[in-house]
Amino acid sequence: MDFSLEKAMQIATDAAQSAGEILCEMLETAAVKEKSPKDLVTDADIAAQQCIENRILAAFPTHHFLGEESSISTVHRTAMSQEDWLWVVDPLDGTVNYVHRLPNFAVSIALMNCGKSVLGVVFDPMANEMYAASLGHGATVNGRKLQCSGCAKLYSALIAASFPPQIQRDSVEIAQFVEVLVRSQSVRRLGSAALNLCYVAQGRLDAYWAGFLKVWDIAAGSLIATEAGSILTKQNGRPFDPWDGELMATGSESLSRELGDCLESVRSTHSAKLR
Numbered sequence: 017m018d019f020s021l022e023k024a025m026q027i028a029t030d031a032a033q034s035a036g037e038i039l040c041e042m043l044e045t046a047a048v049k050e051k052s053p054k055d056l057v058t059d060a061d062i063a064a065q066q067c068i069e070n071r072i073l074a075a076f077p078t079h080h081f082l083g084e085e086s087s088i089s090t091v092h093r094t095a096m097s098q099e100d101w102l103w104v105v106d107p108l109d110g111t112v113n114y115v116h117r118l119p120n121f122a123v124s125i126a127l128m129n130c131g132k133s134v135l136g137v138v139f140d141p142m143a144n145e146m147y148a149a150s151l152g153h154g155a156t157v158n159g160r161k162l163q164c165s166g167c168a169k170l171y172s173a174l175i176a177a178s179f180p181p182q183i184q185r186d187s188v189e190i191a192q193f194v195e196v197l198v199r200s201q202s203v204r205r206l207g208s209a210a211l212n213l214c215y216v217a218q219g220r221l222d223a224y225w226a227g228f229l230k231v232w233d234i235a236a237g238s239l240i241a242t243e244a245g246s247i248l249t250k251q252n253g254r255p256f257d258p259w260d261g262e263l264m265a266t267g268s269e270s271l272s273r274e275l276g277d278c279l280e281s282v283r284s285t286h287s288a289k290l291r
């Protein structure tokens with residue numbers, strides 16, 4: 017089959033739909049294992065990833081594939097040329113929610129070229145919401161165009177955050193959480209990085225920040241957010257890099273400045289205390 021971005025989008029949405037069906041079918045019965053303390057994987061993660069990998073590589077046998085549950089966990093992005101296409105997949109983002117049958121989890125599929133996402137699909141099978149974007153062509157949910165909120169003030173913003181599984185009581189992340197909680201409308205920890213980015217794209221959330229994510233958590237959602245007009249940077253305002261896992265996505269430039277200043281000032285106070 018010849019490559020085109022339209023064809024890739026068709027394969028990605030079909031694969032996400034099928035993987036979502038597997039997740040729903042296995043919801044009550046999936047066996048759970050602990051990869052490391054508080055970091056879970058189920059046999060539904062594995063089955064969903066296998067389904068996606070089979071679909072993608074059947075359609076595009078020369079492409080590369082990186083899934084969270086792959087045995088080979090590192091792909092050298094610098095070794096990839098412009099002709100190399102890399103599919104980056106999280107078959108189940110929100111495994112802890114899934115294990116507790118909390119309906120906030122998703123399938124995330126991105127296609128990258130030269131280390132950057134050119135296509136992204138995030139599917140929430142419980143809500144039947146298919147988020148999709150391709151570079152330069154905007155973002156949609158179930159075919160409807162997405163636009164981020166435009167919220168300009170931290171005081172009025174509803175914000176989500178992600179923390180690593182082994183969060184420490186006296187960490188900078190907890191100090192940042194407390195400060196943003198006090199200064200914003202409220203803070204949520206919803207449990208799926210991919211969906212948080214889609215919710216910023218949709219205006220359900222005004223902002224989202226995180227510090228320890230992996231490329232498969234965010235490769236698709238970050239493109240969906242930016243294609244919906246979100247400002248996406250690192251917490252200090254520097255350019256976003258999907259391979260380093262730290263991000264701040266907001267619904268406006270001014271919220272980006274205010275939230276970034278807040279997160280960074282907590283960080284410098286916290287490191288001064290440790291000196």
Ligand code: IPD
Pocket residue numbers: 056084106108109110111112178179180181206207208209210228229233
């Ligand atoms: C996790 C979720 C969660 C984030 C974790 C991720 P997983 O992905 O995105 O929101 O806080 O850092 O690892 O393990 O459910 O695929």
Ligand code: CA
Pocket residue numbers: 106108109110209232233
């Ligand atoms: Ca994930």
Ligand code: CA
Pocket residue numbers: 061084106107108109110111
């Ligand atoms: Ca996962």
